[in-house]
Amino acid sequence: MLILWIMVIVLVVVLLALVVLLKGVLGAARSITPTVMAIDGVAAAGSKDLDAVIALVTTQNYISQVVAGLANYGGSLDVALPDA
């Protein structure tokens, strides 16, 4: 009979510990959700910001044209000026 009462006490302690531990796990899981949603929003905004990256191709073309013009200008200077 004494063993049964000891078992009751152990079960009560186990129940309390279980509640505390599971509450901690649930709280941690609930704290992750808003963080993930915030990251989702930032990723979407970052993806939208990168829509302008395609303009780099236009920049590349302009730079190529500028350097080509520069090369022609340098060639003219090479003809016009004497060497050192």
Add this chain to the structure above:
Amino acid sequence: MELVIVIILLLITLIVLTLAVFLIATIAELVKINRGLGGVLNGVAEIATKTAPVNGVLDAINRTLVAGRDLLEGLALKKAGPDAAGLVESCFPGEGQRFLQRIGRSGTVVPIGEDYPRGAAILNSLLGVEPAPAPPVAATQAAAPAPAPAAAGSSSGRISLRKRGFPSGGPTPPSGGAPMGGGGMSMRPRTRAQDEPAPPPDGAPMGGGRISVKGSRPWE
């Protein structure tokens, strides 16, 4: 049934219920997290897709700019000789030493300053004019209207690396082929008419001795 056994059964039931409730709630939160991470993954995948060509484009831009820089530095070295590093240093402070390193030379870089007398002498000799003492720039600008290209060269007779602006209502800057006369590196925007290639003078060599990077242009 004895009371203690009933209590034990009740406690076991409570433990099982507690486990079930908390684990179900945790599973629901994990499902929400999973959905959120799916959205994050989509956003990150879009970012990766959009930034994928950036490296290649930037590398190509860098190669193009380096080719242009090497071309101009080679031209400066060819035309200005030992003064090239000083000219580079005067135009871009701090770059003279790097220029020397790039061409494999060492030494102290002395900036040429705003005026380059040797270049002015060369241009004056090409134009067939006598070098004249430089009048004050403001007086020159205020006194006369825009000179013709040749006259501009003979009036000032100096090359200046100074960036010069032209006052509104004053004389207009010399256009086209007389950059040496005014003596300034003008940052004014050019018109399309100015950008049109001028017809070569009679007997002038066309294409001979031109520096060309054709064939080594990375963008082609």
